[in-house]
Amino acid sequence: MFQELLAKLAAELNSRKIPYMIIGGQAVLLYGEPRLTKDIDITLGIDTDRATDVLACADRLGLKILVENPNEFICSTMVLPVQDAATGIRVDFIFSYSPYEQQAIARAKQMNLAGSILRFASVEDLIIHKIIAGRPRDLEDVKGILLKNKNLDTNYILRWLKDFGIGLEKDFLGCFETILKELK
Numbered sequence: 012m013f014q015e016l017l018a019k020l021a022a023e024l025n026s027r028k029i030p031y032m033i034i035g036g037q038a039v040l041l042y043g044e045p046r047l048t049k050d051i052d053i054t055l056g057i058d059t060d061r062a063t064d065v066l067a068c069a070d071r072l073g074l075k076i077l078v079e080n081p082n083e084f085i086c087s088t089m090v091l092p093v094q095d096a097a098t099g100i101r102v103d104f105i106f107s108y109s110p111y112e113q114q115a116i117a118r119a120k121q122m123n124l125a126g127s128i129l130r131f132a133s134v135e136d137l138i139i140h141k142i143i144a145g146r147p148r149d150l151e152d153v154k155g156i157l158l159k160n161k162n163l164d165t166n167y168i169l170r171w172l173k174d175f176g177i178g179l180e181k182d183f184l185g186c187f188e189t190i191l192k193e194l195k
Contacts, residue, residue, distance in 0.1 A: 020053065034140050037051055142172060
C-alpha cells in the first residue's frame with residue numbers, strides 16, 4: 012500500500028521535474044528499526060512559487076487536500092497536507108529551497124523499491140532532520156539508525172547540527188553527542 016503510493020508520487024514528481032527526497036518514518040524504515048508509520052513526508056526542492064505544480068500533482072493522483080485554502084496554507088507553513096482517498100495515507104509535501112535542503116536532495120539515495128526508483132534522504136540527512144525535530148520518537152529513531160549504520164559521515168552531521176543550532180539557538184549538537192554516548 013505505501014510502496015504503491017510512493018511509486019506514484021515519485022513518478023508524478025519526476026514528470027513535473029520537481030526534485031524531492033522522502034524523509035520521516037518511511038526513510039526510517041529503510042535505515043533504522045522497523046516501526047509503524049502512518050504517513051509519508053516528502054521534502055520538495057522547490058519554493059512555494061511552484062505550489063500550483065504540486066497542487067496539480069495532488070489532483071492528478073486523486074489526493075484530497077486537507078486544508079481549506081491550500082495556497083494560503085502553503086505560503087504560511089511551507090507544507091501541503093493531502094490524503095490518499097483509497098488508503099487513507101496522509102502525505103505531507105514540504106516546500107524547501109534552502110541551501111541545506113538543496114544539498115540534502117542532491118545527496119538523496121536512489122533506491123529500487125518494488126520496481127520503482129525512489130529518492131530517500133541520505134542516512135546522515137535523515138539523522139539531521141530527526142535531531143532537529145527532536146520529539147522523543149525522532150530521537151529513538153536516531154538511536155536505531157545509528158545502531159544499524161556504522162559508516163556515517165559524522166563530520167557532515169556535526170557541521171550541519173552546529174550551524175542549525177546557532178541559527179535556531181538550540182543545542183542540536185549536544186543532543187546528538189548525548190545519543191552517541193548513550194550508544195557506547
